[in-house]
Amino acid sequence: MGCYVNRNEFEYWVTEHLRMSGVYWAVAGLAGLDALDQLPSAPLLEFVDKCYDAQIGGYAGNVGHDVHLLYTLSAVQIAAIYDELDRIDADAVAAYVASLQQADGSFVGDKWGEVDTRFSYCALCTLALLGRLDAIDVDAAVAFVASCRNFDGGFGAVPGAESHAGQVFCCVAALAIGGGMAHVDQDLLGWWLAERQVPIGGLNGRPEKLPDVCYSWWILSATSILDRTHWMDAGKLRDYILSCQDWETGGIADRPGDWVDVFHTFFGIAGLALLGCGGLTLIDPVYALPEAVVLRLGLPRLFSVPPPLAINIE
Numbered sequence: 052m053g054c055y056v057n058r059n060e061f062e063y064w065v066t067e068h069l070r071m072s073g074v075y076w077a078v079a080g081l082a083g084l085d086a087l088d089q090l091p092s093a094p095l096l097e098f099v100d101k102c103y104d105a106q107i108g109g110y111a112g113n114v115g116h117d118v119h120l121l122y123t124l125s126a127v128q129i130a131a132i133y134d135e136l137d138r139i140d141a142d143a144v145a146a147y148v149a150s151l152q153q154a155d156g157s158f159v160g161d162k163w164g165e166v167d168t169r170f171s172y173c174a175l176c177t178l179a180l181l182g183r184l185d186a187i188d189v190d191a192a193v194a195f196v197a198s199c200r201n202f203d204g205g206f207g208a209v210p211g212a213e214s215h216a217g218q219v220f221c222c223v224a225a226l227a228i229g230g231g232m233a234h235v236d237q238d239l240l241g242w243w244l245a246e247r248q249v250p251i252g253g254l255n256g257r258p259e260k261l262p263d264v265c266y267s268w269w270i271l272s273a274t275s276i277l278d279r280t281h282w283m284d285a286g287k288l289r290d291y292i293l294s295c296q297d298w299e300t301g302g303i304a305d306r307p308g309d310w311v312d313v314f315h316t317f318f319g320i321a322g323l324a325l326l327g328c329g330g331l332t333l334i335d336p337v338y339a340l341p342e343a344v345v346l347r348l349g350l351p352r353l354f355s356v357p358p359p360l361a362i363n364i365e
């Protein structure tokens with residue numbers, strides 16, 4: 052967490068605008084290691100509170116910044132992890148999220164009006180965690196996400212946009228939450244996702260691109276929801292993720308030898324758990340939260356348990 056408090060570090064300033072999500076990745080990563088007690092929760096929850104704009108009902112990426120749907124989801128996820136959802140004004144946040152839905156069912160991320168299926172996921176996930184899905188037109192949200200499906204079974208950011216594994220996570224999880232899984236061709240998409248594994252074992256986000264550890268999450272979350280994780284070589288992917296770990300700091304990078312960061316560390320840990328590696332807490336692939344948190348909230352389990360691998364993390 053040094054990069055989040057030390058203003059002398061380069062990392063502090065390049066991550067300043069997305070601090071809220073940084074806190075979520077760190078806290079969720081610790082939860083994945085069953086090590087939440089390694090950080091004091093009070094200052095983190097105070098930070099979350101300070102990023103709230105009560106006039107709008109949303110959360111910003113940092114204190115004094117503009118609110119955005121992405122950071123509103125991260126704030127709700129952090130509160131959920133700490134069993135502190137009571138400190139969130141659910142009515143106000145639900146009204147804010149609803150205000151971002153467009154006539155075609157899509158969502159903009161903030162007042163500047165960019166539409167992206169990432170924001171559909173953020174909206175549906177935020178409201179599901181708050182038990183307030185009734186605040187939006189879920190059927191229209193599902194129809195918009197379905198309209199972003201491509202000939203290859205994948206999904207893009209907007210209708211007609213290229214399939215990308217990050218958007219596939221957003222769309223499949225959004226459809227799972229919204230009850231729209233009938234819009235997914237599970238075999239075709241499962242095939243496209245399995246094709247993302249490159250010979251070195253890692254996963255890329257679309258054809259001809261380099262592998263990157265974070266796709267372990269974006270892809271394994273989707274294959275867990277589709278029950279197609281067994282279509283990949285789990286052992287090779289496990290080895291790839293571990294080859295991206297820096298044994299001095301413990302962090303995980305996007306590729307072997309690159310600089311580590313909290314984003315890839317969280318998604319690496321979460322990916323290993325979804326592969327069925329022992330010794331890790333499962334991160335629910337729909338809500339991107341520890342399984343126990345999702346259970347505590349009484350939300351339905353919308354994915355298949357990965358078959359246990361005879362591969363353990365030592």
Ligand code: GRG
Nearest residue numbers: 169172217218221256257260261263265269339
């Ligand atoms: C709560 C887990 C969670 C997510 C919130 C922000 C968000 C919702 C989802 C982001 C999904 C997404 C689009 C992920 C992709 C991130 C990424 C590695 C983008 C890089 O894309 P390119 O095209 O790189 O720059 P490639 O790998 O294609 O070369």
Ligand code: ZN
Nearest residue numbers: 263264265305
């Ligand atoms: Zn990445």
